[in-house]
Amino acid sequence: MLNSKLLQLLMTGILETLYMTLGSTALAYLLGLPLGVILYVTSAGGIRPNRTVNSVLGFIVNFLRSVPFIVLLIAIIPFTRAIVGTTIGSTATIVPLVVAAAPFVARMVESSLQEVNRGVIEAAESMGSDTLQIILKVLIPEAKPSLVTGSAIAVTTILGYSAMAGFVGGGGLGAIAINYGYHRYQEDVMFITVILLVIIVQIFQETGMRISLSSDKRISQKR
Numbered sequence: 001m002l003n004s005k006l007l008q009l010l011m012t013g014i015l016e017t018l019y020m021t022l023g024s025t026a027l028a029y030l031l032g033l034p035l036g037v038i039l040y041v042t043s044a045g046g047i048r049p050n051r052t053v054n055s056v057l058g059f060i061v062n063f064l065r066s067v068p069f070i071v072l073l074i075a076i077i078p079f080t081r082a083i084v085g086t087t088i089g090s091t092a093t094i095v096p097l098v099v100a101a102a103p104f105v106a107r108m109v110e111s112s113l114q115e116v117n118r119g120v121i122e123a124a125e126s127m128g129s130d131t132l133q134i135i136l137k138v139l140i141p142e143a144k145p146s147l148v149t150g151s152a153i154a155v156t157t158i159l160g161y162s163a164m165a166g167f168v169g170g171g172g173l174g175a176i177a178i179n180y181g182y183h184r185y186q187e188d189v190m191f192i193t194v195i196l197l198v199i200i201v202q203i204f205q206e207t208g209m210r211i212s213l214s215s216d217k218r219i220s221q222k223r
Contacts, residue, residue, distance in 0.1 A: 006189070009176060014196060016090040017172035020162045021200075024097035025155050031102040035061065036109025037135055043110075047121060048131055061103040069100050069161045073168055090171035093162060101158050108154060112146035113139050145212045152208020156201050163197065173197055 035057065040046050042054040067075070073096045077087050080095040116139055124138045140147070163174030173193045181190025 010173075010192065010196065013171070013173040013176045013193070014200070017159065017162060017174070017197075017200065020090050020093050020097060020165075020170070020172055021155060021159045024094050024101055024158050024162070025151070027094065027098045028101035028105045028154065028158065029151070031098065032105025033109055035102065035106035037113065037139070039106060039110040040113040040139075041131065041135070045114075047125070047134060061106050064099065064103040065107070067100075069096070070164050070167065072096055072100050073165060088169035093165040093170035093172075096165070097158055097161055100161055101154060104157065105150075105154050108150040109147065112143040112150055115146055116142045148208055148212040152205050152212070155204045155208070159197070159201060159204070 039054060039057055039061070041048050042050040042057075044051075044054075046054075064072075076096055076099060079099075080087050080092055083095050084092050086092050120138055120142060121134060124134050129137070162170065162172055163177070164170075166172065166175035166178040169175075173196055177190050177193040180186045181193060
């Protein structure tokens with residue numbers, strides 16, 4: 001049954017989930033965006049191919065992506081403690097979330113940049129644009145709709161990761177579902193937390209799709 005104590009607990013869980021998800025997403029993009037750009041630029045079909053750099057970064061990204069999140073969460077406990085001073089709570093959960101999400105973001109960014117029309121890039125090169133100008137003024141603006149769509153996917157993926165963190169002392173709705181719904185057999189609490197997580201995912205997904213559509217020049221021109 002819903003009561004004031006449970007409502008307060010759920011509200012705290014929602015805020016902690018949003019804090020972990022949005023904070024981790026921002027930091028993951030801070031690392032993953034430049035990594036994705038470098039992966040694209042140095043690829044065989046990129047504007048500055050470099051097999052060595054691409055291979056090394058590609059290996060690191062693929063290695064981190066291949067480790068299940070729950071395993072990674074436990075494996076980097078010493079690193080998490082060194083960064084934030086603890087391994088319990090929503091702030092501590094952000095560290096493994098970023099480590100897990102940054103490689104995922106990098107690959108999504110690389111994929112989005114690969115969708116940019118090669119002719120646009122060649123036109124910029126013919127006008128004397130250097131690598132940085134092409135990245136900032138051509139690649140990223142042209143890939144913006146795909147990047148926004150990718151960010152919505154990344155947010156929902158990180159949200160799912162944050163729920164898993166409840167098994168090892170993470171905060172948020174995932175911890176509530178595990179501590180009350182699983183360990184204490186309170187099925188009503190489990191049901192409510194699942195519904196709340198679904199609602200949050202839908203809001204993130206719908207917001208991302210709307211922003212993506214509004215930033216797509218092809219759709220804007222048709223209107």
